[in-house]
Amino acid sequence: MTASIVATKQRRPLRSRLLGFWAILVYAWLFAPIVVVVAFSFNRPAGKFNTAWNEFTLDNWADPFKRQDLTDSLITSLQVAAAAAFVATIFGGLMALATSRYEFRGKGFVNILTVLPLTSPEIVLGSSLFTLFFARDLGLGFTTVVIAHIMFCLSFVALTVQARVRGFDWSFEDAAMDLGSTPWRTFRTVTFPLILPGIAAAALLSFALSIDDYIITSFVAGDATTTFPMRIFNAAKTEIPAQVNVIASMILLVAVALMAIGAWRTLKQEKA
Amino acid sequence: MAAESSLRTGRKAPYGLLSPGILWLILFFLVPMGSLLRIALSEKPNAFLPDYEFTWKWDNFSNAIERFQPELARSFGYAAAATVLCIIIGYPLAYYLAFRAGRWRSLLLALIMVPFFTSFLIRTIAWQTILGADGPALAVMEVLSLVPVTDAIGLTTNGAFLNTPEAVIGGLTYNFAPFMILPIYVSLEKIDPRLLDAARDLYSRPSEAFRKIILPLSLPGVFAGTLLTFIPAAGDFINAELLGNVRTGMIGSQITKLFLRESNYPEAAALSFIFMAIITVGVLLYAKVLGTDELAA
Numbered sequence: 001m002t003a004s005i006v007a008t009k010q011r012r013p014l015r016s017r018l019l020g021f022w023a024i025l026v027y028a029w030l031f032a033p034i035v036v037v038v039a040f041s042f043n044r045p046a047g048k049f050n051t052a053w054n055e056f057t058l059d060n061w062a063d064p065f066k067r068q069d070l071t072d073s074l075i076t077s078l079q080v081a082a083a084a085a086f087v088a089t090i091f092g093g094l095m096a097l098a099t100s101r102y103e104f105r106g107k108g109f110v111n112i113l114t115v116l117p118l119t120s121p122e123i124v125l126g127s128s129l130f131t132l133f134f135a136r137d138l139g140l141g142f143t144t145v146v147i148a149h150i151m152f153c154l155s156f157v158a159l160t161v162q163a164r165v166r167g168f169d170w171s172f173e174d175a176a177m178d179l180g181s182t183p184w185r186t187f188r189t190v191t192f193p194l195i196l197p198g199i200a201a202a203a204l205l206s207f208a209l210s211i212d213d214y215i216i217t218s219f220v221a222g223d224a225t226t227t228f229p230m231r232i233f234n235a236a237k238t239e240i241p242a243q244v245n246v247i248a249s250m251i252l253l254v255a256v257a258l259m260a261i262g263a264w265r266t267l268k269q270e271k272a
Numbered sequence: 273m274a275a276e277s278s279l280r281t282g283r284k285a286p287y288g289l290l291s292p293g294i295l296w297l298i299l300f301f302l303v304p305m306g307s308l309l310r311i312a313l314s315e316k317p318n319a320f321l322p323d324y325e326f327t328w329k330w331d332n333f334s335n336a337i338e339r340f341q342p343e344l345a346r347s348f349g350y351a352a353a354a355t356v357l358c359i360i361i362g363y364p365l366a367y368y369l370a371f372r373a374g375r376w377r378s379l380l381l382a383l384i385m386v387p388f389f390t391s392f393l394i395r396t397i398a399w400q401t402i403l404g405a406d407g408p409a410l411a412v413m414e415v416l417s418l419v420p421v422t423d424a425i426g427l428t429t430n431g432a433f434l435n436t437p438e439a440v441i442g443g444l445t446y447n448f449a450p451f452m453i454l455p456i457y458v459s460l461e462k463i464d465p466r467l468l469d470a471a472r473d474l475y476s477r478p479s480e481a482f483r484k485i486i487l488p489l490s491l492p493g494v495f496a497g498t499l500l501t502f503i504p505a506a507g508d509f510i511n512a513e514l515l516g517n518v519r520t521g522m523i524g525s526q527i528t529k530l531f532l533r534e535s536n537y538p539e540a541a542a543l544s545f546i547f548m549a550i551i552t553v554g555v556l557l558y559a560k561v562l563g564t565d566e567l568a569a
Contacts, residue, residue, distance in 0.1 A: 030387050030446075031386075032398075034398070051397070104287070110294060117301050129300065214392065215524065218532070244394060248391060248394045251390065252389050
């Protein structure tokens, strides 16, 4: 018995160190492409492809929106993401409220229908929407892209909000109503503040999913509408301008800043 | 259980709340699946007319399977390899985060997500740079004169990392790894540390405690992670197109090509439907074997 305890104590630090070493390796692997993306935003490409290091320059950052086609597609993507995240957050949030607060007939069907889009490959979602729009003779474009993005964001929103509000004490609402509050006022002053963190997380997630989607979008965008990922993919065979790296680095910066603000606010709340 | 008691049995309210979202999912998820199946069973009576006729043409299915067997096999093979690699890479990291990271835990968790704030495509193009002929990966291997070794173990082909099946699997592994790491972390984090204390008090060896307590309790996370990695990886074709060669094409490329370039809608729809059916059956079997209802929860 004693022998095994001694052996355990000796083995543990080594295993712990191996685990820590593995974690460092994995983080290096996760960040390697990001380092490349940011580093190459300071590269003066020798040819059309910004994939081999040539020389250091700040020119790309001085003029990040030089490439009109890239900028236009980025604006399209931002518009699509804003519209899709807005609608998906409202619809999905309402779905989560219904499934987490009420017992009703058909709940099983609703749960399955909510999960199914998540377990369907994007290529199938995209191609099935394509056949629908084609069969109904609906022109492909901005509207069909937004419709598709709302569809795949809905499930994520419903499940994210559901997970956040599970186990809430809804009797606060009854208390407000008993004290004479109107249903709308109850929602505004009691329910909404309770679900707000979940709603905010879901909206950000939807925005991120939408702005990064290529496969589904490529099926429903048609010829006239081009999102940022589509522009990059279409161009990747013929050219990769350095502005791609600059814009990607800027998006990364904004996302990290948002995350830092979020973390800082939670820290402050925990202290208070 | 307090939550259960406050659940209401509403008559109209839940349906009112649900209707916009559910209607959307029916119209733009279920109905399209129907029209996909319909086109998959249709044929074009006249090559010069844009119309399709629904004729129960099951031949589309057998033709698609016959023609695209290699792509189907490759898609599932690559996705399976990437999923296994994600578990091998992700499990120890999730374990580290759950049990050893201490006060750095939140920061390290957040850091996992940071690379994924850059576009999927741009990350994959960055791997082109890293693995390319003038890239750092090959340069390091050449300095260490390891190229013959990597050639021998199949990591490189004729001294190149890029445009190989290994590069495609590597790209898939990279792009979907967080979907494996995070669910495993969540299931590990839920484990009550008192269970491990109890195991130690009862003289269990650490390896035994891992095998009998941690591993079984983390299986729901591995299950969820496997679905979240395998399904998108099998349907992906970006990695295959950017990191692979003409002989690494996956099913997604073929479906896209048939739909958007060849306009062969019936066969494309049939292929898409077959792919979906295989995935669905696979998921159900997998769920049955592991017997977890974590997915619906």
